[in-house]
Amino acid sequence: MDELLADFVAETREMLEQSGSELVAWEADPSDKKRIDTIFRFVHTVKGNCGFFDFPRLEQLSHAAEDALAECRAGRREPDNALVTAVLAIIDRISEMTDAIEAGEEFPEGGDEALIAALSPDAEVEVQSDIEIAEEPSAPAPANDEGETAAAKAPRQTVQRSIRLPVDLLDEVMKGVSDMVLARNDLARRLREAGEQPTIDGPFERLSAILADVRNSITRMRMQRLEHLFSSLPRLVRDLSNELGKQVMVDFEGSEVELDREMIEMVRDPLTHIIRNAIDHGIETPATRLKAGKREIGLLKFAARQSGNQISLVITDDGNGINVDKVAEKAIANGLYSRSEIDKMSDKQKENLIFEPGLSTADQVSSISGRGVGMDVVRSNIERVGGSIEVSSKLGEGTSFHLQLPLTLSIIAALTVGSGDQRYAIPRSYVEEIVFGNSSHVEFAQAGDRRLVTFRGQRVPCLALGEVLGGEANETCRWEDKTLILVRLASDDVFALAVDRVFDHEDVVVKPIAPAIMETRLYAGTTLLDDGRPMMLIDLPSIAQMRGMVGGVRTKTVGIEKEERAEKSKAVPVMLFAGLDGRHRAVRLELVRRIDTISRDAIDIEGDRAQAVIDGEIMTLAGHDTGPLPEERCRLLRLSDGEHELVYAVKEVLDAADITDDVVPSEADTAIEGVTLIGGKPIPLLDGHAVFARYRATRKIDHTLTCRIPEGSEWARTILEPLVQAAGYRIAGEDDEVEADLAIALAEDAAPITGGARETIRLRPEPEDAGDDTIYRYDRDALLAALKRIRTGRAA
């Protein structure tokens, strides 16, 4: 197509979108001169542009509309609903003609005269549903609100200078920058290998910074304010509600949020569908609303917000909500589920039934919805761009759809895993949890040839990535050595993917792969590692589909069990502290025995050896290498793994908190288990295992030593036993067959001690030294010293 013509079409489109909402706002407040101006400008521009081309019909239409609007501008005519409808009809016709021009088609003859005639002041109102509006010139107050926000935005648009660019070119540039980032990473790696080179490192840093900036602005080039999407919605809502005899107003929040242009186009259709549903099924007729004690005008609210790499978009209506029982009945009637399956579902799951294919809640098929294109298509469209959708509803109060959309199409958050000798990437959005196969709370079971894993009360099927990719046989797979990734698909199906190890999580730039590789249906794309090696992105939904992990009652019942447990099990209590370097960290609360404060003098560090003296005990010190020790007093966390204790130096103990978010593992820093979000901030979680492994704690917790005391002696039981226990021994029972670490016998008691003991302390009844190695039974110090000597002797 001629470039000029393409520009004409594009410009007309753009103005159409902008004026759609203006028209609706104008209708609510016809006296608003600004609105008339905008619409006038539109038809005027179309008319003017038509002069360059040979479009007599377009020119005629726009001319007629311009005339009518000019009358209004001049104050000679009051804009009424009939006029608005007529102008809208003309604008629609212009839009259709523009489409035809773009497609290079001939627009069918005729019909223009009727449209033009409708503009005249004494034209009869066409037989349309618009009549209702004409009868009750809708509530002015809320419409004004809407009008004002729109007015506030309007001038901003015109100020910004802009030019049109082909998307291909933008893509090309983006690709180039992505490649530059990869090349930079490669260079960085080589520089690291070559060691420090001051003359190169400086410029390289600068290059990195510039590249980061460029990348940022390139990304912004592809971004567009959501406003762009929102601006076309009031018109849609108006038309739909008119058609259905309902009154709906729209409210936008966060229209300044930016989204990938392509993404905006991708979500346009799903969004339209949701709006149709909301107006058709959700929002009641004015009369019904009044009866229910609501305002007669329904509210459709759009709220967008950016959080990190995601955009969340919430669409809420204050209509009737989803009748879950009705949906459930429908699902049974349509044969999607059996009654017993439905009975096991929670309300939440029943709500989610609306996403099932082949389920329409519409009682009758209207022209708006219920035409078989269901929410399942909406969901799959949103998932196709890497997003997710959820619904929540309250009967009688309204429905909300929560959409999560990635910022851009090509960069995704991924988890890198190892299988065989290779690394693969898994989209992070599917990963629910990562567990080690050898954890105590993971159990494997076998049903037929299918491996099942029981974890936190849910039994899920297992797939080994190695087996899926064909390198490893299920029979020889050592499940206990694997790391299990619990995958939750958007369909709510859960399965475990066993991989050899989990490396890290990173944002990857995904590129398409050759058709022959695509055919395997195992991979969704490829990406490059920092060192320049390619890595495949695993296509989890497709694998799940091929392996029959999708659908089926089994996983659904599992889901129910899961939902209840998830809440409880997910909150892990931790203690927040500031390390000596001042950085905030967390440690699992279970590990912390108590908090001590000691003087700096009680800490002795020499080379690799660091120790602290607490209550006359020497304990291994950790955490001192994160920063300088305080000068006077030092706060210590006493950590215990159940058998050993050590102390961890901190600057400050901050707070206790619960982790509810995932702990994202980190390969780079072995001293931490991973990073989690606490109060919105990323906090590294101390890896208890690594700390105890590194600082070999020397001191055993005392109760692991056992002691036998004389049986049948009341004195031993009442006086001696508490003392021995206080010194950290466990009293061996009568039927304890095992040799005890220590036995205490009374000197006058000649009877041999039942059961063996490695050491024996003999107590004598009189204070006088009897010359043997007995201890006077009330010589507390001597007794404690002996107990301690044996204990530390054994533990060492």
Add this chain to the structure above:
Amino acid sequence: MNELLLMCTIAGRRAAIPAIEVQSVIEVENITPIPGTPDFILGLTALRSQALTVIDCSLALGLEETAEHSERRAAVVEIEGHLYALLVEEAHDVGEARSEPVAVPGGFGEGWQRAARGMVETDGGPTLLVDIGQLISGPLREAA
């Protein structure tokens, strides 16, 4: 027609790829295997931050005999937006075709027949002109 050809050796035979379709000839260093793909797809390799799909030409022709790839040289081609590295046994110089590609009576033999666009005369003697599109689609899957 003096079409420029990249002369190479595939499965021990002289073959040629139209030079205009070849972006460059590279030494393939590391290949990341892709499990689950047909044999003739050896995996991915990276060239200037771009992933190339590595094709073993000999296997792609359905010829069993894979000679040792002593040099690991490959011709980089782009087909439908995807980059491929066609691994050959040897890659020689670029030469000129001295004739139009012609068929020979009796064909070129199994495997070759499908991927060959014909025989051309070159300075080094008769050479098979290979169709790269056929190479990347691999041997016909009889089972399918």
